[in-house]
Amino acid sequence: xxxxxxxxxxxxxxxxxxxxxxxxxxxxxxxxxxxxxxxxxxxxxxxxxxxxxxxxxxxxxxxxxxxxxxxxxxxxxxxxxxxxxxxxxxxxxxxxxxxxxxxxxxxxxxxxxxxxxxxxxxxxxxxxxxxxxxxxxxxxxxxxxxxxxxxxxxxxxxxxxxxxxxxxxxxxxxxxxxxxxxxxxxxxxxxxxxxxxxxxxxxxxxxxxxxxxxxxxxxxxxxxxxxxxxxxxxxxxxxxxxxxxxxxxxxxxxxxxxxxxxxxxxxxxxxxxxxxxxxxxxxxxxxxx
Amino acid sequence: xxxxxxxxxxxxxxxxxxxxxxxxxxxxxxxxxxxxxxxxxxxxxxxxxxxxxxxxxxxxxxxxxxxxxxxxxxxxxxxxxxxxxxxxxxxxxxxxxxxxxxxxxxxxxxxxxxxxxxxxxxxxxxxxxx
Numbered sequence: 486x487x488x489x490x491x492x493x494x495x496x497x498x499x500x501x502x503x504x505x506x507x508x509x510x511x512x513x514x515x516x517x518x519x520x521x522x523x524x525x526x527x528x529x530x531x532x533x534x535x536x537x538x539x540x541x542x543x544x545x546x547x548x549x550x551x552x553x554x555x556x557x558x559x560x561x562x563x564x565x566x567x568x569x570x571x572x573x574x575x576x577x578x579x580x581x582x583x584x585x586x587x588x589x590x591x592x593x594x595x596x597x598x599x600x601x602x603x604x605x606x607x608x609x610x611x612x613x614x615x616x617x618x619x620x621x622x623x624x625x626x627x628x629x630x631x632x633x634x635x636x637x638x639x640x641x642x643x644x645x646x647x648x649x650x651x652x653x654x655x656x657x658x659x660x661x662x663x664x665x666x667x668x669x670x671x672x673x674x675x676x677x678x679x680x681x682x683x684x685x686x687x688x689x690x691x692x693x694x695x696x697x698x699x700x701x702x703x704x705x706x707x708x709x710x711x712x713x714x715x716x717x718x719x720x721x722x723x724x725x726x727x728x729x730x731x732x733x734x735x736x737x738x739x740x741x742x743x744x745x746x747x748x749x750x751x752x753x754x755x756x757x758x759x760x761x762x763x764x765x766x767x768x769x770x771x772x773x774x
Numbered sequence: 775x776x777x778x779x780x781x782x783x784x785x786x787x788x789x790x791x792x793x794x795x796x797x798x799x800x801x802x803x804x805x806x807x808x809x810x811x812x813x814x815x816x817x818x819x820x821x822x823x824x825x826x827x828x829x830x831x832x833x834x835x836x837x838x839x840x841x842x843x844x845x846x847x848x849x850x851x852x853x854x855x856x857x858x859x860x861x862x863x864x865x866x867x868x869x870x871x872x873x874x875x876x877x878x879x880x881x882x883x884x885x886x887x888x889x890x891x892x893x894x895x896x897x898x899x900x901x902x903x904x
Contacts, residue, residue, distance in 0.1 A: 526788045636786040694816035696804055705819050
């Protein structure tokens with residue numbers, strides 16, 4: 486039987502852990518609201534952008550003048566995986582689930598004899614991928630100083646991606662992020678950004694005039710569309726991270742509560758047992774006289 | 775003919791304006807244009823400049839730094855790379871972008887430099903017009 490002092494210390498420490506997890510949960514809830522608002526605010530732009538690009542792409546696709554970002558390089562040999570994770574842990578399976586999907590994809594591509602390059606965004610993903618895919622890591626974007634992801638962060642990432650693309654360092658780029666479904670469910674999603682994926686049924690219902698030409702506009706829009714997709718992914722990721730942390734911390738708080746209850750019962754029983762023991766000693770001592 | 779149309783100005787981070795307007799002046803790459811209700815559908819890219827919308831409550835002015843606009847008979851949607859309501863904040867932001875553009879123009883040459891010089895010129899004129 487553990488002695489009373491140890492038990493008391495243990496209860497104290499679990500109580501302070503519960504305080505911390507409770508506080509983290511509340512902070513995550515507040516941040517989640519903000520992240521959700523940001524994701525919401527970015528939606529009209531992203532939707533419109535996707536509409537216009539799809540319409541344009543459908544009319545230009547197939548022609549020999551189609552920009553490289555749309556038509557691809559004609560090869561599928563080298564794949565760039567942009568793996569977006571959080572800078573911080575303690576958010577349940579958030580980081581692991583993205584890494585798992587990315588790792589699965591990387592292994593599949595490697596088995597097919599393709600070359601894989603990985604660009605990580607966020608420290609946690611890098612740490613996990615370094616172990617078995619370390620040789621394929623080509624870069625890292627650090628967002629640990631960023632309090633709120635802005636469009637500039639997405640622009641920085643896409644600039645690096647374009648520099649690599651222009652240098653012919655990869656043929657296909659895919660981003661991995663967690664799509665925010667609800668507080669308890671975030672779905673790790675791969676999304677191909679280069680070459681642009683055009684849904685087959687897309688096509689403008691309206692005949693637009695283009696000023697300047699369709700190709701020139703597309704040339705201008707495609708990089709923006711890629712940046713926008715990255716930006717959307719960053720925002721979804723931020724919301725998912727807070728959601729995942731919130732539910733993880735909620736669980737932790739509840740577990741700590743259960744543990745405190747259990748320990749308290751154990752403590753009370755031990756105390757009672759000690760008292761009973763002392764009483765028996767006294768009584769049997771008195772009877773012996 | 776309807777005398778107002780739907781106008782939306784959105785940047786990647788937020789929606790700056792949304793509502794019914796009579797006309798919108800857009801700084802398009804190939805010259806300013808005014809979109810009014812029942813305009814023929816068109817898509818155009820933007821250069822840095824002032825965007826003015828004439829709503830029922832009067833004129834509102836915004837600064838945009840690029841992006842594109844989609845005009846349909848029913849309305850106009852402007853997707854700006856960066857946009858600010860005209861004012862001191864916009865001026866400060868524009869000056870920062872101008873300095874950045876100039877610095878970049880100094881490091882490159884050829885058509886790229888010409889494009890950046892043109893952007894810098896557009897930015898200067900926008901700042902002057904504010």
